Amino acid sequence: MNAAARDRWAGYAFVGPFLLVYAAVLVVPLAMGLVISLHRADLFGRRAWIGLGNYTQALGDPVLHQALGNTILLALLIVPPLTVIALLLALALNRPGRFAAILRGVFFSSLVLSVTIVTLIWRFILTPDAGLIAEGLEAAGHAPIPFLSDPDLVIPAIAVTTLWWSLGFPVMLILAGLQQVPGDIYEAAALDGASRWTVLRRITLPAIRRTLLLVVMLQTAAQLQLFGQAQLLTGGGPGGASRTIVLYIFEVSFGRWELGYATAIAELLFGMIIALTLLQYWLVTRHEGQRT
Amino acid sequence: MRVPLSGLALIDVSKSFGDVPVLERVSLRIAPREFIAFLGPSGSGKSTLLRIIAGLETADSGEVWLDGERIDTRPPGARGIAMVFQHYALYPHMTVRENMAFGLRNAGVAKDEIARRIAQAADILEIGAQLDKKPGQMSGGQRQRVAIGRAIVKQPRLFLLDEPLSNLDAALRGRTRVELAQLRTRVDAALIMVTHDQAEAMTLADRIVILDDCCIQQVGTPAEVYTRPANAFVARFVGSPPMAMLPGVVAGEEAGRVRVRLAGGAVLATDVPAGGLVAGTEVDVGLRPEHVRLAAPGEEGLAAEVELVERLGDRTFLYARLADGAEIVALEPGFGTLRPGEAAALVIDAAAAHIFTAGGAAHHPEPSA
Incomplete structure (x- = not known):
């Protein structure tokens, strides 16, 4: 065996274990899901072929449409503010010193809490009877606001909870991106008489745009x-006002036992996420054209 | 101290990082359009001094004046200074044109004036074809030119160059050295270059500022620092291979000139004036390689053993050890035949010897007329 062939086999040997696991837990279930979605199926393994029946049902399902709207609204309320807040925090924390290091730890710490803990904490804050905000409002002579039972307020309440919970990781990603920027271009910018705003706009943001793209795509x-937040805070209520797509999938499969239909919705969601991610990537990178 | 109305003046500049002093009361005058090299070993404070002038570091005390205006209180962008960074520090996501325009735009220079200056700089530096490329698409030498171009378009009163040649390979380094020499004729500004490479300093600078141990050791023309080094440090630092230092004792004087007895017993009749050097003083005799040669056949010489041979083609340096243990370097024209381990007889040109006393003070030969 010559050296090139040996290198090639060594390469396969290194990626092999990953590919096996990847195939076993991702590719195979995805393919199986696709098959199941073409059947009327329940949790006991009974299946009847119905072709695209589940998909046509999904197109006309008003509950799914409501859940889709809720989910998109939540994503819109969470992703842009999360990215901006994480960017501002990362810019503020990107400095040497013990104080900044401690704060970096604090902001990251919310991430290690499980969704159960997070929703418990926010229940204490949001609940109208003796919750933190309610107490504050009452002290100010104002009636408590029923954040979790007002159809217009549940989505923002879930969004705020999620923002608080999810902030740590984007902050870390952006901090890592900021620390990749060589320090001497900031010195060059100082000699070029750039204001802080110009430095942010013309130096820092372009330098970390790929990190920002990653944050937006992941989020x-x-x-x-x-x-989890929707299920634990509101159970999807009131009247489905906070039911998300995944919560609906959960209800359909484990409440109504319609595994085939649930799987079809899951495949649709998967396709939507892939399409959006590729669209974001294309929007940000189409002008780069050449390597930077 | 009176501040000159033109050129750069540093007055008692001191800086320390925590408990570690880097510069102690450094004062220096630089004339307009002068090309100065800051030369010194790593950690000598030369880069810190440059960064204080640029405004990237703040001095703990002292003042920096440029053309009669105090500038150390101003932000870096308002000092009339441009800098070429060691690693170029080009903005990676901007084209060459945008890189050069950035500082001018921040300064509010009119659009057509910016375009005119960029075209002119691109012409001088021959980077006209690269104006719409990004730095990542260019070679090291081209990036260097862009960095210089970005400095030129600002029409600064002072150019700072931080180790401008250290990132280039040998061939490019030689060419860029020539270009830097041309640069000074094209710009109406003083230039300060930081380097640890004495060949760069010697070939480019009008005057060399030698820094070590937080202080300026000597300021002088290349010829001055080479032929009349202010102390033993400068004598060893400037010149390659470095000056050999042979321990000896002042043996007396003859016709007003010092005679030194080396540790091995040989007596050198130097051309150093005797004033201040009394018999019995322990000194080091400084000898450059070109003042030590191999003895001709039959000629008497100091016995030495060759330890290392450095062949440069046109000349050969012999690193040898005298019988008394002192290290010495001899210069042999041509390719040389001696090999390490062989014995050699060396002849010293005593008239060219420098004498350094224990405190480091230098005494130079002064040929009597």
Whole structure:
């Protein structure tokens, strides 16, 4: 065996274990899901072929349409503010010193809490009877606001909870991006008489735009799959006002036992996330054209 | 101290990083259009001094004046200074044109004036074809030119160059050295270049500022620092291979000139005036390689053992050890035949010897007329 062939086999050997796991837990289930979605199926393994029946049902399902609207609204309320707040925090924390290091740890710490803990904390804050905000409002002579039972307020309440919970990771990603920017171009900018605003706009943001793209792509994909907060805070209510797509998939499969239909919705969601991610990537990178 | 109305003046500049002093009361005058090299070993404070002039570091005390205006209180962009960074520090996401325009736009220069200056600089530096490329698409030498171009278009009163040649390969380095020499004729500004490479400093600079141990050791023309080094440090630092230092004792004087007895017993009749050097003083005798040669056949010489041979083609340096243990370097024209481990007889040109006393003070030969 010559050296090139040996290198090639060594390469396969290194990526092999990953490819096996990737295929076993991702590719195979995806393919199986596609098959199941073409059947009327329940959790006991009974299946009857109905072709695209589940998909046509999805097109006319008003509950799914409501869940889709809720999910998109949540993603819109979460991803842009999350990116901006994470950017501002990262810019503020991107400095040497013990204080900044401690704050970096604090902002990252919310990420290690499970969704159960996070929703518990926010229940204490949001609940109209003796919640933190309610107490504050009452002290100011104002009636408590029923954040979790007003159809117009549940989505913002879930969005705020999610923002608080999800901030740590984007901050870390953006900090890592900021620290990749060589320091001497900031010195060159200082000698070029650039104001702080100009430095941010013309030096820093272009330098970390790929990191920002990554944050937006990851967060969009994550928030379109929002589930735990909605289920635990509101159970999707009131009247479905906070039901998300994944929550609906959960209800359809484990409540109504319609596994085939649930899988079809899941495949549709998967396609939507892939399409959005590719669209974002294309929008940001289409002008780059050449390597930078 | 009176501040000159033109050129750069540093007055008692001191800086320390935490407990570590980097510069101690450094004062210096630089004339307009002068080309100065800051030369010194790593950690000598030369880069810090440059960065203080640029405004990228703040001095703990002292003042910086440029053309009669105090500038150390101003932000870096308002000092009339341009800098070429060691790693170029080009803005990676901007084209060459945008890189050069950036500082001018921030300064509010009119659009057509910016275009005119960029065209002119691109012409001088021959980067006209690259104006719409990004730095990532260019070679190291081209990036260097862009960095210089970005400095030129600002029409600064002072150019700072931080190790401008250190990132280039040998061939490009030689060419860029020539270009830097041309640069000074094209710009109406003083230039300060930081380098640890004495060949760069010697070939480019009008005057060399030698820094070590937080202080300026000597300021002088290349000839001055080479032929009349202010102390033993400068003598060893400037010149390659460095000056050899042979320990000896002042043996007396003859016709007003010092005689030194080396540790091995040989007596050198130097051309150094005797004033201040009394018999019995322990000194080091400084000898450049070109003042030590191999003895001709039959000629008497100091016995030495060759330890290392450095062949440069046209000349050969012999690193040898005298019988008394002192290290010495001899210059042999041509390719040389001696090999390490062989014995050699060396002849010293005593009239060219420098004498350094224990405190580091230098005494130079002064041929009597």
